[in-house]
Amino acid sequence: MSAAEQVKTLEKRISELERENKLLHDTVEYLKHKLFGRSSEKTSVLSSGQVSLFDEAETQADPKAAEPDLKQVEGYRRKKFNGQRMELLKDIPHDKHLCTLVEEDRFCQTCNTALVSVGEEFIRTEIEFIPAKVRAIDHYRETFECRTCRKNGQPYMEKSPMPYPVIQHSMASPSTVAWVMHQKFVNAIPLYRQEKEWQTLGVNLSRATMANWIMAASRDWLSPVLELMHKRLLQEKYIHSDETPVQVMNEEGRKNTTDSYMWVYSTGKHSDHPIRIFEYQPGRNGRYPQKFLKGFSGYLHTDAYSGYKKVDKIARCLCWTHLRRKFVDALPKDIRGPDATFPSQGITYCNKLFEIEKTLEDLSREKRKSERLKQEKPVLDAFWAWVDSTKAKILPKSKLGGAVNYALNHKHELMNYLEDGNCSISNNLAENCIRPFTIGRKNWLFSGSPKGAAASAAVYSIIESAKSNGLSPYKYLYYIFSQLPGVQFGQHPEYLEDYLPWSPEVQEACK
Structure with a gap:
């Protein structure tokens, strides 16, 4: 091998080692951020002319909204407005407590004449915890x-009807079962901590019993x-899924691990009857959504997990928030450096789509589709053209390469x-x-059994469906446990x- 060929071989090897070193460095920085960094994607504006790369576009404020007046929050105090306190307390009962003089003190200290009430003065409102x-x-x-x-020798006796128990041969009542569920599944209080709370109330209620x-x-x-809600769900045209x-x-x-x-x-989002159904399964195989969604034909919104491909007769809509997150993960530690240019451009395209989406929320289905084609299609065309031109300039195995390939593979x-x-546009x-x-x-870390x-x-x-329909989860659970037992369904x-x-009856009773 000639000297020139050796030099060329060494240069090629050095280039490969530099790329490998860059990939390893990026991987280390990414894992450090995942382990020690903030989980939120929000941050300040990166540079002039760029929107914030970490602000979720769905939660951004209206760009037409007026800037806040710092004088209104001087000293970091929240701005108050007339009736603010009454607005906070409008949904709880009010009791009047009148502070008055005891009978023996109702006399004038100057002339000893009996005092007469001439009016009341409002002083303050307090919240009392019972x-x-x-x-x-x-x-x-x-x-x-x-x-x-x-008397006629034909004895006739009749017993009064009894309410059907929520659990047979148990001291459970609709209110206690609903409260145990509310504490664990709404307030995230494990049963062992609830056990201690019941003890303070004078009841030795074990976690096993609960x-x-x-x-x-x-x-x-x-x-x-x-089961009935599941049937209603399969009749919908749009379903979102995650695991x-x-x-x-x-x-x-x-194994337990x-x-x-x-x-x-x-x-x-636009369903007349919101439904949320959770399903436990021992794995992540695509046969689980395939079985659950059997009979559904419409648009299925998911991430890019390949298992959903087993679901028949559906059109998949993938999540642009997931794609945006890929570009966010590709940002280097110095997000203002030259290596941040490509990831920031990808994020900017995604953010632009989310900004447009926010302005279309109140439109009808047909008008929203029309405006998407008019406003978002040009942004999408520019994005895909940018992706095609970027692919040749980046390392395929880098975080940015992964984001670009993810976009192209699921276009x-x-x-x-x-x-x-x-x-x-998102899941x-x-x-x-x-x-x-x-x-x-x-x-609560784990479930004790299947x-x-x-x-x-x-x-x-039940809880998440109650929330999505504007109900109190506790009241809805209590309604089911107190009304459904005994019904011949x-x-x-x-x-x-x-x-x-x-249903109108539930809506009236469980708000």
Whole structure:
């Protein structure tokens, strides 16, 4: 080998090592940020002429809104307005407490004449906390007898009807079961901490008993409602889906450290009857959404997970927030440096789409589709042209290369939202649905059994569906547990219609 060839070989090797070193450096910085950095994508404006690369476009303020007046918040105090306190307290009952003179002090200290009230003066409003109380209700049944029939030798007796218990042979009541579920699945308070709270109230209620209540009540009363909601969901045209890991103990044939998954399925943003359904499954295989969504034909909003390809007769709409996150992950540590140019351009394109989307929220389906083609299609064309021109200038295995390849590999699914005005540009709806579950998971860590995980899925489904329909989760749970037991919905399934979260009776009772 000649000297020139050796030099050329060495130069090629040096170039390869530099690229490899760059990839390793980027990987280390990315992992450090994931481990120690802020999880939020928000930050200040990066440079003149660029929008903030980390501000979620969906949450940005209206660009036409007036700038805040710093004089209004001088000293970091919140600006007050007339009636602010009354607005905060408008939904709670008010009791009047009048401070007055005792009878023996109602005399004039000058002439000893009795004093007469001439008016009252409002001083202040306070919020009083009344601790919870527990009481035992002893149910008795009264028996009635017809004395005339008894005299005629034909004794007739009748017993008064009894309310059906929420759990057979148990001291559970609708209010206690609803409260245990509300504390765990809304307030993310684990059962062992609830056990201590019950003890302070004078009740030795074990976590095992509460767990049994949750499973029994979910099986008997929540599951029938959810089955009907599932049927309604499959009749929708737009569905959002997402999944997150959950650790479940005592799964047959599996180690306790093996990841199971909680799947969530949601109606679209513009649905008349919002539905949120959670489903526990022991894995992340595509056969699970395939089975759950059997019979659905429409637009399915998801991330790029390949398992959803097994779902038949659907058009997938992928999430631009996920794509944007890929570009955010590609930003170098020095986000103002030259290496940030390409990632920042990708983020800017995504942000522009989200900004346009925000202005179209109140339009009709047809008008929204028309405006998307008019306003967003040019931005999309420019973005794809930029992606094609960028691909040759970057390292394929780098974070930026991954973002570009992700976009190119899923171009068709990323563009599908343009086909229908009620399709969404992101899958944030499903992610927001599953967030309460991930917050609760940090506290209770795992489910004790597959039955417990299935019960948790049922409760989360009812709670999140209640929220999306403007209901109080506790009131809706209490309504189901107090009204549904005893209803013959097995013989008459149509009776369950009255217990769906959008039914007039539920809306009136559970706000």
